[in-house]
Amino acid sequence: xxxxxxxxxxxxxxxxxxxxxxxxxxxxxxxxxxxxxxxxxxxxxxxxxxxxxxxxxxxxxxxxxxxxxxxxxxxxxxxxxxxxxxxxxxxxxxxxxxxxxxxxxxxxxxxxxx
Amino acid sequence: xxxxxxxxxxxxxxxxxxxxxxxxxxxxxxxxxxxxxxxxxxxxxxxxxxxxxxxxxxxxxxxxxxxxxxxxxxxxxxxxxxxxxxxxxxxxxxxxxxxxxxxxxxxxxxxxx
Numbered sequence: 773x774x775x776x777x778x779x780x781x782x783x784x785x786x787x788x789x790x791x792x793x794x795x796x797x798x799x800x801x802x803x804x805x806x807x808x809x810x811x812x813x814x815x816x817x818x819x820x821x822x823x824x825x826x827x828x829x830x831x832x833x834x835x836x837x838x839x840x841x842x843x844x845x846x847x848x849x850x851x852x853x854x855x856x857x858x859x860x861x862x863x864x865x866x867x868x869x870x871x872x873x874x875x876x877x878x879x880x881x882x883x884x885x886x
Numbered sequence: 887x888x889x890x891x892x893x894x895x896x897x898x899x900x901x902x903x904x905x906x907x908x909x910x911x912x913x914x915x916x917x918x919x920x921x922x923x924x925x926x927x928x929x930x931x932x933x934x935x936x937x938x939x940x941x942x943x944x945x946x947x948x949x950x951x952x953x954x955x956x957x958x959x960x961x962x963x964x965x966x967x968x969x970x971x972x973x974x975x976x977x978x979x980x981x982x983x984x985x986x987x988x989x990x991x992x993x994x995x996x997x998x999x
Binding site for chain 1: 927929
């Protein structure tokens with residue numbers, strides 16, 4: 773119940789394409805859903821996040837779509853660039869605002885071809 | 887730049903040894919968490935400290951322990967190292983009064999031989 777399932781495991785798109793990464797969860801106690809971007813040899817960097825009372829959030833070229841009833845959320849990257857090639861992790865927060873933890877998906881390795 | 891710094895960046899230990907990893911976060915970040923990231927996997931929650939007390943722990947054995955200090959620095963200690971402890975260890979901090987955003991350091995890459 774505390775799992776977050778992420779797909780696909782890897783994704784290859786052409787420059788300008790719109791990669792979509794999907795995540796699903798079971799635990800309705802999750803209260804915050806961030807996406808992280810990680811380059812090789814680096815720590816995860818917070819990209820964008822959403823709370824379950826919102827169905828969509830956009831920040832620049834990144835959009836989160838959230839479907840509370842289906843317990844699914846996804847990341848869309850508009851006009852993808854080779855510099856977006858990285859591993860992307862969805863996550864879900866569980867616990868109090870002063871405590872709690874993030875449950876991460878398994879990651880999606882994105883490659884954007886020039 | 888997240889303001890979270892970790893040391894050392896890389897280290898190699900042998901099975902059975904002990905290791906201490908260090909993390910320093912910004913002033914005002916009173917919550918610090920540690921995560922273990924095995925190769926090709928998502929980070930796994932180890933534990934969290936708030937105001938120098940552990941207030942959450944993941945599914946890790948007691949040989950994983952930690953400390954948080956008044957100056958916003960933190961330590962992760964692992965005793966009796968096993969081969970499976972080889973991973974990237976990530977420190978993350980949250981701003982006081984923050985709404986959940988965790989900011990990660992670059993990690994410490996531990997190799998156990």
